[in-house]
Structure formats: C-alpha cells, structure tokens
Amino acid sequence: LLGQGGWALMLPVIIIGGLRFGIFTPTESAVVAAAYALFVGLVVYRELSWRKVYECLLSTAQTTSVVLLLAALAMVASYMITITDISGQVGGWLQGLSDHPMVLMAAMMVVVFFAGMVLDFIPIVLIFTPVFLPIVQAADIDPVYFGVIFIMNCSIGMITPPVGVVLNVVSSVGKVSMAQATRGIAPFLLALVSLLIALILFPELVTVPAQWWR
Numbered sequence: 001l002l003g004q005g006g007w008a009l010m011l012p013v014i015i016i017g018g019l020r021f022g023i024f025t026p027t028e029s030a031v032v033a034a035a036y037a038l039f040v041g042l043v044v045y046r047e048l049s050w051r052k053v054y055e056c057l058l059s060t061a062q063t064t065s066v067v068l069l070l071a072a073l074a075m076v077a078s079y080m081i082t083i084t085d086i087s088g089q090v091g092g093w094l095q096g097l098s099d100h101p102m103v104l105m106a107a108m109m110v111v112v113f114f115a116g117m118v119l120d121f122i123p124i125v126l127i128f129t130p131v132f133l134p135i136v137q138a139a140d141i142d143p144v145y146f147g148v149i150f151i152m153n154c155s156i157g158m159i160t161p162p163v164g165v166v167l168n169v170v171s172s173v174g175k176v177s178m179a180q181a182t183r184g185i186a187p188f189l190l191a192l193v194s195l196l197i198a199l200i201l202f203p204e205l206v207t208v209p210a211q212w213w214r
Helices: 006-020 026-044 050-083 086-097 101-116 121-138 143-159 165-173 178-201 204-211
Strands: none
Touching (some): 006 026, 101 121, 101 143, 101 178, 121 143, 143 165, 143 178, 143 204, 165 178, 178 204
C-alpha cells in the first residue's frame, strides 16, 4: 500500500520542499500541485478521465468567476472610498484619540472590521495603512504590534459576510448557501474576534514575544 501511495505522498513533499528551498512561491505551488495531481490522476493511477477533468475545469471556472466578481466589486468600493477621502476623514477623527492608545487601537480595529465586510484584503491594506501608520507612530504604539493585529483583522474580514471572499469560496465549493456557511464559521469567527479583543486589551501578548526576535 505504501508503494501504491508513493506518488500521492510525493505531493506534499514537492510543495513543502519547493517552498522551503525557494523554487517557487506559495501561489506558484498551487499551480505545481494541480499539474502534478493531474499527471498522477491521468497517467499513474488512471482514475481520472478527460470527462472528469472537463467537469473539474468547469466547476473551477464557476468558483473563480464568483471570486473575481467579488474582487471587482470590492475594487469599485475601494475606489469610491479613495476618491471621497473617507479614510482621510476617519484618520482625522482618530487623531483625537492619540492620548489613549488602547482606545485608539480599538477604534481603528472597529473601522477595519467593518471595512472587511465590504472590501477585500488588499484594498483594506492599501487604503488604511498610509492613514493609520502615522497616527500609530504619533501615539507611540509599537508598529509591529499594530501590524500584527491589523493584518489579523484584515484576515477576519475574508470570512465576514456579506462579501467575505473566502466565505464565498467555501459556500461555492461546499455547495451550501451563504447562510449555512455563515452559521458554520460563526464559532470560529467568534473565537477570532475574541482573540483580537484580547490582543487589544493586552498588547504584551504581541510585544513581549516580538522582543525575543529583535
């Protein structure tokens, strides 16, 4: 059995080895993994037929179209936010909280959390980082600490309805409704939000371990 599964077991070795030695990036590893799995399924194990490959490609195209549509809509929203300077107005309001670092961090994370409901990961980073970082530095907040919880909050937005790109992918791949997917991830979302709150209340959870590597 080990001999028969050798080809399949090589897949994680190729992915991890390629990443570890810098042969390809994480995004490229997905392409390599898909090509290798296609070769093994068609040529080695012969469990895949061209009809099944066509069905997989069709399903992938449908899922990808959903994700790209969401990304396109998120880019439109980010464009509207940029031209109306909403981020700048929010930044001006937050500057008044610079004397209270914990309140300031909580307010910024609330803004990012709600932005994550309608924007994708990258637009949030591009829009709010230039606005928030000077405020963080002026309030004498550790930029590493800010970066950790900021990126964590942006990641939470990827599973937060209604846009939540990852949530929509899970819904599409799992053939379930958005409401069912939302109920399924609700405990995990609650746990992540609770962790985010804990990091805001106790910055030492980030700053102390970060000092070990400096």
